[in-house]
Every structure is written in structure tokens, then in C-alpha cells.
Amino acid sequence: MKKLALxxxxxxxxxxFAQIAVNQVGYLSxxxxxxxxxxGDESFSLVEKTTGKEVYSGKIYEIKQSDPATGQTIYExxxxxxxQAGEYIIQTPKNGRSASFFIRQNVYDNLYQESLKTFYIxxxxxxxTSEFAGDFVHPACHTKDAEYxxxxxxxxxxxxxxxxxxxxxxxxxxxxxxxxxxxxxxxYEIFPEGFQSDTIGIPESKNRIPDLLDEIRYxxxxxxxxxDEDGGLFHKVTEPAFQSLDLKPHEDKxxxxxxxxTTAATADFTIAAAQAARIxxxxxxxxxxxxxxxxxxxxxxxxxxxxxxxQGGFQNPEDIRTGTYGxxxxxxxxxxxxVEMYRTFKDKSFEDSITAAADKITLxxxxxxxxxxxxxxxxxxxxxxxxxxxxxxxxHLSKEWQNFCEMMLTxxxxxxxxxxLNSGDYRxxxxxxxLNFGFILLAGxxxxxxxxxxxxxVHQIHFILGANGLNLSFVTGFGEKxxxxxxxxxxSLTHDGSIYPGFLxxxxxxxxxxxxxxxxxxxxxxxxxxxxxxxxxxxxNETCINWNAILVAYAGYLNRPHQ
Ligand code: 9MR
Ligand code: ZN
Numbered sequence: 001m002k003k004l005a006l007x008x009x010x011x012x013x014x015x016x017f018a019q020i021a022v023n024q025v026g027y028l029s030x031x032x033x034x035x036x037x038x039x040g041d042e043s044f045s046l047v048e049k050t051t052g053k054e055v056y057s058g059k060i061y062e063i064k065q066s067d068p069a070t071g072q073t074i075y076e077x078x079x080x081x082x083x084q085a086g087e088y089i090i091q092t093p094k095n096g097r098s099a100s101f102f103i104r105q106n107v108y109d110n111l112y113q114e115s116l117k118t119f120y121i122x123x124x125x126x127x128x129t130s131e132f133a134g135d136f137v138h139p140a141c142h143t144k145d146a147e148y149x150x151x152x153x154x155x156x157x158x159x160x161x162x163x164x165x166x167x168x169x170x171x172x173x174x175x176x177x178x179x180x181x182x183x184x185x186x187x188y189e190i191f192p193e194g195f196q197s198d199t200i201g202i203p204e205s206k207n208r209i210p211d212l213l214d215e216i217r218y219x220x221x222x223x224x225x226x227x228d229e230d231g232g233l234f235h236k237v238t239e240p241a242f243q244s245l246d247l248k249p250h251e252d253k254x255x256x257x258x259x260x261x262t263t264a265a266t267a268d269f270t271i272a273a274a275q276a277a278r279i280x281x282x283x284x285x286x287x288x289x290x291x292x293x294x295x296x297x298x299x300x301x302x303x304x305x306x307x308x309x310x311q312g313g314f315q316n317p318e319d320i321r322t323g324t325y326g327x328x329x330x331x332x333x334x335x336x337x338x339v340e341m342y343r344t345f346k347d348k349s350f351e352d353s354i355t356a357a358a359d360k361i362t363l364x365x366x367x368x369x370x371x372x373x374x375x376x377x378x379x380x381x382x383x384x385x386x387x388x389x390x391x392x393x394x395x396h397l398s399k400e401w402q403n404f405c406e407m408m409l410t411x412x413x414x415x416x417x418x419x420x421l422n423s424g425d426y427r428x429x430x431x432x433x434x435l436n437f438g439f440i441l442l443a444g445x446x447x448x449x450x451x452x453x454x455x456x457x458v459h460q461i462h463f464i465l466g467a468n469g470l471n472l473s474f475v476t477g478f479g480e481k482x483x484x485x486x487x488x489x490x491x492s493l494t495h496d497g498s499i500y501p502g503f504l505x506x507x508x509x510x511x512x513x514x515x516x517x518x519x520x521x522x523x524x525x526x527x528x529x530x531x532x533x534x535x536x537x538x539x540x541n542e543t544c545i546n547w548n549a550i551l552v553a554y555a556g557y558l559n560r561p562h563q
Contacts (some may be wrong), residue, residue: 019095021417024479025111026102026468028558029083032455033103036417036467037075037285039094049087049100055083059387060092067416068423069528070469074416096388099466099480108237108461111478112555113200115501117213119501120202120547121490124172124249125161125222132201135494144239152319160237163222166323167544168245168488170252171238174226175325179267179370179548180218181223182336183439184277186376187386187553188212190443194556209283212556217287220276223269224294231301232261233279235314240333241321245535246492257320263302263309264325267333270298270361271373274340292344299341302334327371331360336377343385354381355393363397364404369429370546375404375440383447398447405444405453408437412456415432419463420456424510426527428539430476432547434460439553461554464504469528475551476543477501485535487542496534503543504551507531513539 021036037060046056056079064074077090085104087259091097121128121136130137145157163172164180188195188210195212199205204214226234236558239254277292313326327333342350354377365372378397381389382514411420420437421430445454466473466481473479476486476499483497483505491497510527512518516536521529531540 008548019468020090020092020098020469021469021471022090022098022101022482023284023462024099024101024473026104027462028107029085029103029105031080032461033079033082034418034459034467035077035079035090035098037092037095038072039092040075041092041094044092044095046079046082047089047091049089055084055086055088064416067469069419069421069426069526070416071526072416072469074503078091081475090418098521099471101479106557106559106561108558111475111502112194112552112559113197113501114477115504115548115551115555116197116212116215116502117202118500118502118543119164119218119545119552122166122545123218124163124165124170129203132203134500135498136490136500138248138493139250141252142256144253145257146258149257149259149317149320151260152234152258154342158225160222160225160256160258162225163219164545165249165490168486168538168542169238169242170249170489171236171321171322172222173236173238173323173325174223174233174265175235175262175268175299175327176370176546177219177223178265178272179373180546181219181272181291182275182340182373183376183546183549184212184216184552185272185279186380187439187556188279189275190379190446191557191560194558194560198561213283214362215539216276217280220272220291220506223272224290226258226265227269227294227298228261230261230304231266231297231299232263232305233260233261233265233298235265236322236325238320238322240319245487245489247489248492249490259320260310261301263305263307263312264313264327264330264333266298266301267330267337268373270295270302270337271333271340273298274337274344276391277344293339295344299337299356302337302339311395327372329361329371331357332365332372332374332377335361336380338375339377339385341380343380351390351393355390355532358393358397363400364423367425367427367433368440369433375401375436379440379447383443401440401444402448405441405450408441409452409456411437412459417463417468418456418459419468420460423527426510426530428509428511428513429506429507429547430546431504432544432550433466434463435504435550435554439550442554442557458558460556464551469526470508470531472533474505474507475501476503476505483533483541484542485533487535487538491535499543502548504544504547505541506547507540509540511539 019038034168045054064078127140148154200211273291273295280288308330313328338353438457442457473482508531
């Protein structure tokens with residue numbers, strides 16, 4: 001009860017600008033510029049922050065009564081026509097003032113750098129130095145050889161150091177690691193101009209290879225070690241059970257355990273390795289070839305094991321209690337894998353596998369995430385497969401994709417704050433689900449040359465950075481109000497438990513899957529409010545590599561020059 005009172009107090013203290021929701025980082029000069037209010041008023045003023053001078057004023061409209069996700073009645077204004085670079089706030093008599101924000105070109109350049117840099121901060125098996133990691137310096141962690149779990153039926157130890165810590169825990173999971181790589185590589189292929197920075201401040205910066213690819217390579221090298229001789233991938237390597245939140249990475253001396261090979265992990269790896277084989281060719285031929293050979297071996301493993309192994313997806317045996325990333329259905333991963341194999345090897349047999357896999361799956365499921373990846377495969381095939389590809393297949397996939405985009409456009413037009421999540425979609429990692437929807441819509445905006453798609457998609461960054469019912473930017477260090485008590489063990493490295501900037505948190509989770517959420521909320525809580533900025537809320541306030549992967553994809557896109 002005491003905890004509850006304290007948290008309420010924190011929420012109240014923070015609510016100086018609780019009546020006006022804006023993108024607290026800011027808006028690109030040419031972009032749409034929405035603002036939301038909780039009280040009706042005639043008009044709003046856009047005011048220069050330093051001088052207090054009104055530079056623009058606009059009308060306020062009621063747009064949404066009893067929005068299902070928030071229960072709020074929401075009013076909207078828009079200042080799109082105003083493009084002058086500067087720092088501003090918005091105010092109205094009844095709503096008070098908003099958080100301050102910028103309007104300028106490249107307003108998300110820092111967001112791109114830092115959101116990508118978080119992957120360096122998550123690196124395992126390497127000493128992080130103050131030059132690059134600031135307060136997050138630590139000696140190399142988790143470098144001891146890992147033990148095979150008895151289910152693997154192999155003896156001895158295996159050297160599998162490297163890669164990124166998955167999330168707030170120190171586990172490393174192939175499904176999620178490969179998926180994160182794959183999402184970022186797809187974004188890089190579609191919008192290469194946005195991802196060229198070679199100066200984000202990692203050890204490989206200024207080596208004339210985009211830092212995105214350097215960072216991805218760090219994960220790829222680890223994943224290559226996780227591939228067995230028969231081509232299959234060990235599902236994960238983790239400590240047996242999650243340990244204290246205060247355990248620093250290098251102080252975790254427990255031997256980590258390697259779990260059985262799974263087809264889901266192998267399919268996800270196939271996707272990433274096939275992409276890497278193409279993309280790294282221009283920078284490092286031997287490495288690209290290594291990825292190519294690994295992709296082929298992984299693919300053969302999948303051909304030899306056409307059923308989902310283990311049946312029903314990976315589950316922990318009794319003695320292991322870390323994350324599962326168990327996928328009930330690996331057909332969508334196999335589908336995307338076939339697409340990437342086809343694009344890399346250009347062999348018709350892979351295209352036949354795409355067609356066969358496409359028939360078995362829902363191409364556009366209700367959730368796009370690590371266990372539902374088909375839409376990325378669709379985008380990759382339709383946009384990037386060679387011209388001579390199967391026209392019927394292309395047409396079929398395009399049609400489904402466009403239907404999805406139409407559905408998303410309707411959501412944008414009807415949901416409060418223009419979010420693509422419906423009430424009911426606020427699951428674990430909800431914000432990333434929103435960005436995934438948005439990214440597929442964004443790419444659709446180019447495929448179908450439809451401007452409204454792009455606008456609705458870009459709008460999601462406003463939602464993530466503060467234009468939402470909580471008036472909160474969900475990215476650490478960005479905006480006036482953002483999460484400060486995230487669930488991530490690396491916070492134990494700082495004296496005040498603070499976190500590096502650029503991490504996207506999981507976000508509101510209406511399934512209340514941790515004890516703190518259960519204590520604070522119940523089934524009557526509006527879905528979008530099932531969130532708490534506490535390190536104990538792993539189900540709403542953790543960070544995770546795949547959530548940041550789609551943030552990097554977005555920020556890179558928005559960071560393209562000349563827009
Ligand atoms: O992101 C995962 C989410 O979709 C699941 O519902 C949840 C519970 O199984 O697990 C999430 O992934 C966690 C992983 O299992 C372990 N590392 C932290 C991940 C983020 O919370
Ligand atoms: Zn580590």
C-alpha cells in the first residue's frame with residue numbers, strides 16, 4: 001500500500017504538463033505536427049521557449065470521446081504549417097503548458113545514434129571502456145565456456161562468448177538475437193541512406209563501414225559460434241535462473257548453459273545469415289562468404305527437420321528458468337528464411353519454398369513481433385526480390401500487404417493519439433508492436449506510393465516520444481519526461497541505478513504479467529495505463545534488443561538526409 005502511495009505521488013509530481021501531449025524530442029521541419037489536449041479550448045499557442053513569444057496559433061478540435069485504450073476524451077491541434085527551426089512549447093488557458101520540443105531538420109539524429117549505441121552497451125564478452133561506454137564501463141563478462149544442458153546430449157564445454165545481452169537479463173537467445181539483426185538489416189536495405197553514420201562512438205567507428213553493420217557483426221560472430229556441425233542452432237545460452245537485479249555483468253561467474261537446438265532458432269539465424277551474406281559482400285568478402293555457408297547449412301538443417309522442433313516450441317526443462325522464446329509455429333520464420341535465401345542465392349527452388357510456406361501461414365497476423373515475422377518476409381520479397389520473380393506470388397503478397405496498410409490507416413484515423421495499437425494489443429512489448437506495425441506501413445507507403453500510409457507511420461514516433469496518454473517519452477534520456485527506473489541489470493554499474501539514453505521500454509501491458517503491475521492495476525485499468533516506471537516491472541519497464549531494433553529502424557529512416 002505504501003508503495004502505491006509513493007508511486008501515485010511520483011506520478012502527480014511529474015504531471016506539470018500532463019494536459020498537453022507532444023513529441024517531446026520534436027518534429028522534422030516538413031513533417032506533420034500534431035498535439036493533443038485533455039481539455040477543450042478555442043485555440044492553442046506555439047511559443048518560442050526562450051523568448052515566450054507566440055509564433056503560431058491554431059484551432060483545437062475534439063477528436064475522440066472515451067478512447068478505449070485510455071478512457072480519455074482527447075482534443076487535437078496541428079501546427080504542421082509552422083516550419084521555423086527552434087525550441088518551442090505549446091500552451092492554452094485551460095491546459096497550461098506542454099513539454100518543450102524542437103522543430104528542425106535532423107531532429108532525430110541523436111536518437112539514431114543513441115538507440116544504436118545501446119547495442120554496444122549490451123555487448124557481452126568484451127571489456128567496455130569509458131571512452132565509448134561512459135558510466136557503463138566493465139571488464140569482459142560471461143567469457144567462461146558454457147556447459148551443454150543434459151538434454152543436448154553432448155559432453156564437454158563450448159566457447160560461445162560474445163553477442164548482446166538480450167535485455168535486462170544476461171541471457172543470449174538466438175531467436176531474439178537473429179530477429180533483431182534481421183529487422184535492422186531489412187531496414188538498412190530498404191532505406192540505406194539513413195543508416196550510414198560511422199561516428200556513433202563504438203570501437204569500430206570511423207572504419208568506413210556503417211556502425212550499424214559493425215554492431216550487427218558483433219552479434220553475427222556470436223551466432224556463428226552457436227551453430228552446430230549439422231547446421232542447427234542452439235536455442236540459447238543463459239544462466240540457469242535469473243539472478244539479482246544488482247548483479248554486475250562481470251561479477252556473474254555462474255557457468256552458463258547451452259540449450260537444445262530448435263528449428264525456430266535455426267530459421268531465424270538463416271534469415272540473418274542470408275542477409276549478412278549479401279550485405280557484407282561489399283565490405284568484407286571472406287566474412288560474407290562465411291555467413292553464406294552458414295546460411296546454407298542452417299537451411300539444410302531446416303530441410304532435414306520439416307516439423308517444429310521441439311513440438312509446440314521451446315520450453316524450459318525443470319532446472320532452467322530463464323526466458324523461453326518458445327515459438328508454437330515456426331512456419332512464418334521458415335517463410336522469411338526462404339525469402340532471404342532466394343534473394344541471396346537466386347535459385348528457383350527457394351522461391352518454391354516461399355510459395356509453399358506462404359500457403360501455410362497467416363501473412364499478416366494480429367501481432368508482429370519476434371514470434372510473428374511473416375510481414376517482414378513479405379516486404380523483403382515484394383520490394384527487393386529480383387525482377388524476374390514469380391509475378392503471381394508477388395501480386396498475392398502485395399495485395400495482402402496493401403490490405404494490412406489500409407487496416408492500419410483506419411486504426412491511425414480512429415484510435416486516440418493516432419496509435420496503431422487497438423485496445424487488446426497492449427501486450428508485453430506493446431510499443432515495439434506499434435513500431436513494427438508502423439514500419440510495415442511505412443515501407444508500404446513507398447511500395448504503393450501512398451502518402452497517407454507514410455504519414456500514419458511516421459506519426460508513431462510522435463506517440464513513442466510523448467504524444468500519448470501518459471505524456472511520457474518511452475525512450476530513456478529523450479524528452480522532458482522518460483523512464484528512469486528501467487529493469488536492466490547493467491543499471492547496477494551506475495551509482496544511482498541510472499540507464500544509458502536511447503533504450504525503448506516494453507511499455508503498457510494490459511496482461512499485468514508481473515507482481516507490481518498486479519498490485520497497482522486491475523482489469524478496469526485502461527490498457528494504455530498499465531505501465532509503471534519501476535525497475536521491478538519487468539513486464540512493462542524492461543529494455544530488450546528487439547524492441548530497440550525497430551526503434552533503430554525508425555530513427556534511421558527519419559534520419560535520412562535531405563527530407
Ligand atoms: O519479449 C518477450 C515477450 O514477448 C514474452 O511475452 C515474455 C514472456 O515470455 O518474454 C519476453 O522476452 C523476455 C525474454 O524471455 C528474456 N529476456 C527478457 C525479454 C524481454 O522481457
Ligand atoms: Zn555478459
